[in-house]
Amino acid sequence: EIVLTQSPGTLSLSPGERATLSCRASQSVSSSYLAWYQQKPGQAPRLLIYGASSRATGIPDRFSGSGSGTDFTLTISRLEPEDFAVYYCQQYGSSPQLTFGGGTKVEIK
Amino acid sequence: QVQLVESGGGLVKPGGSLRLSCAASGFTFSDYYMSWIRQAPGKGLEWVSYISSSGSTIYYADSVKGRFTISRDNAKNSLYLQMNSLRAEDTAVYYCARAVPGPFFDYWGQGTLVTVSS
Numbered sequence: 001e002i003v004l005t006q007s008p009g010t011l012s013l014s015p016g017e018r019a020t021l022s023c024r025a026s027q028s029v030s031s032s033y034l035a036w037y038q039q040k041p042g043q044a045p046r047l048l049i050y051g052a053s054s055r056a057t058g059i060p061d062r063f064s065g066s067g068s069g070t071d072f073t074l075t076i077s078r079l080e081p082e083d084f085a086v087y088y089c090q091q092y093g094s095s096p097q098l099t100f101g102g103g104t105k106v107e108i109k
Numbered sequence: 110q111v112q113l114v115e116s117g118g119g120l121v122k123p124g125g126s127l128r129l130s131c132a133a134s135g136f137t138f139s140d141y142y143m144s145w146i147r148q149a150p151g152k153g154l155e156w157v158s159y160i161s162s163s164g165s166t167i168y169y170a171d172s173v174k175g176r177f178t179i180s181r182d183n184a185k186n187s188l189y190l191q192m193n194s195l196r197a198e199d200t201a202v203y204y205c206a207r208a209v210p211g212p213f214f215d216y217w218g219q220g221t222l223v224t225v226s227s
Contacts, residue, residue: 035211035213035214037214039154043219044218044219045154045204045214045217046217047214047216050211050213057215088153090156090214092211092213095211096159096168097168097170097171098156098159099156100153100154100155100156101153103153103154
């Protein structure tokens with residue numbers, strides 16, 4: 001099973017700042033099969049990025065994904081008030097066993 | 110628009126059973142793999158199971174294998190999760206999600222809470 005480790009656990013930033021979230025895999029994720037989700041309190045997760053760097057439908061271009069192999073990054077270029085949430089990465093390169101990272105909380109400083 | 114509505118959650122005693130349902134609308138249900146994903150209170154996401162569009166291919170997480178059964182009825186646009194031999198650690202919000210080839214998950218329901226407690 002591929003274990004995904006997200007860091008930091010919590011990121012305290014102000015609106016307008018840049019957020020950089022990390023997702024590290026215990027072994028290489030084939031074909032960059034990595035997705036990112038955003039979850040707000042009391043809501044279901046929302047797909048942001050798939051294939052490591054492709055934005056899902058309707059996702060603003062301030063969200064970008066990068067990386068390959070074992071190291072992946074989600075960047076939010078300028079934080080908007082609605083971006084404060086928890087973010088999860090998910091690998092699907094070792095399907096059928098799918099795994100999620102433990103999450104990074106982006107909170108208002 | 111795509112809608113996924115889960116139902117069937119509730120309080121059940123350890124060792125008991127529960128059946129979750131997910132009603133899908135706004136897309137051609139029979140074209141898509143579907144999945145169940147859960148989230149324990151205050152914790153992260155855990156993939157539980159997914160099923161192919163025809164129902165012929167099914168996978169489970171090791172944590173639920175042999176206890177949970179996923180199924181679907183394409184005529185009723187519905188996904189199910191039969192949960193048996195429930196344990197306290199199965200307590201979670203269970204989400205139904207549409208799976209895109211990979212799979213990853215592009216639409217999620219709002220979830221249904223399952224609490225396993227005596």
